[in-house]
Amino acid sequence: xxxxxxxxxxxxxxxxxxxxxxxxxxxxxxxxxxxxxxxxxxxxxxxxxxxxxxxxxxxxxxxxxxxxxxxxxxxxxxxxxxxxxxxxxxxxxxxxxxxxxxxxxxxxxxxxxxxxxxxxxxxxxxxxxxxxxxxxxxxxxxxxxxxxxxxxxxxxxxxxxxxxxxxxxxxxxxxxxxxxxxxxxxxxxx
Numbered sequence: 001x002x003x004x005x006x007x008x009x010x011x012x013x014x015x016x017x018x019x020x021x022x023x024x025x026x027x028x029x030x031x032x033x034x035x036x037x038x039x040x041x042x043x044x045x046x047x048x049x050x051x052x053x054x055x056x057x058x059x060x061x062x063x064x065x066x067x068x069x070x071x072x073x074x075x076x077x078x079x080x081x082x083x084x085x086x087x088x089x090x091x092x093x094x095x096x097x098x099x100x101x102x103x104x105x106x107x108x109x110x111x112x113x114x115x116x117x118x119x120x121x122x123x124x125x126x127x128x129x130x131x132x133x134x135x136x137x138x139x140x141x142x143x144x145x146x147x148x149x150x151x152x153x154x155x156x157x158x159x160x161x162x163x164x165x166x167x168x169x170x171x172x173x174x175x176x177x178x179x180x181x182x183x184x185x186x187x188x189x190x
Contacts, residue, residue, distance in 0.1 A: 003027040003083040003114070006072045008035055010042045011148050012053050013130055015122030019087040022116055024060045031079055032057065036069040043131055043155055056145050073107040084113045089123050 003023055009016060009032070023030045034049050044052070046067050057063040068075040076084060084104060086097050094115075101113035118125075125143060134140050134152045141149050 001027050001083060002029045002031065002079065002081040003085045004031050004033050004072065004076045004079065004081045005085040006033045006035055006068075006075070008037060008040065008042065008127065009049050009053060010040075010044055010127050011130060011144055011152060012049065012056060013122070013125050013127060013144050014142075015087065015089070015118055015125040017056055017145070018119050018122055019085065019116050020057060020063060021060065023085045024062050026114075027062070027083065027085070029062050029064065030085065031064045031066055031081065033072070033075060034065070034067040035072070036067055038069075044151065048151070052145075052148050052151065055147055071107065073104050073111055076111050077108060082111060084111060086113060086115050087118050088115050089118045089126070 003026075005020060005023060007016065020030060020032060032053050034046055034053070036046050042049075050065050050067060053065045057065065066079075072084060076082075084101070086101075088094055088097060097113070097115065101115075104111060104113060130140050130143050130152070133143070134156050140152055143149075144152065
């Protein structure tokens with residue numbers, strides 16, 4: 001049975017890889033399908049995302065990485081897949097994903113959507129979170145594979161220097177009026 005795992009994967013995260021690895025144990029073949037979305041401004045080109053995912057999944061013999069545009073259902077039919085694989089992080093994901101699954105079912109009754117709950121350690125993780133952290137100079141080493149982290153750091157170092165850095169000023173601690181009064185009394189005694 002062939003499953004399609006569609007998404008933008010911009011960038012691929014450890015949460016995505018968790019779903020890919022678990023899906024590879026459930027299905028004969030999993031095609032990780034990178035969606036070309038003209039309405040989004042991606043961090044990485046489609047070609048770069050394909051390379052990143054291929055490098056992450058080379059140890060899994062039943063994983064294929066491809067790109068597509070248009071309707072996911074049409075791509076699945078073209079690839080003779082009978083399952084769309086989707087990860088769920090939270091209740092909000094479920095609402096959106098359920099609506100999409102019902103919509104896809106109206107387009108093709110032959111294709112089922114299978115949801116995998118994310119592992120606990122990745123329940124907060126999204127590509128958007130990774131980009132936001134990296135954009136402001138935070139470490140993403142624990143969120144994405146090492147080669148992807150390097151690509152992210154290089155991209156932000158070249159393209160989007162941090163503007164308006166946060167600065168703080170240190171002020172000496174203010175003495176309370178009781179302390180000032182005590183100090184004044186001692187000075188008067190001397």
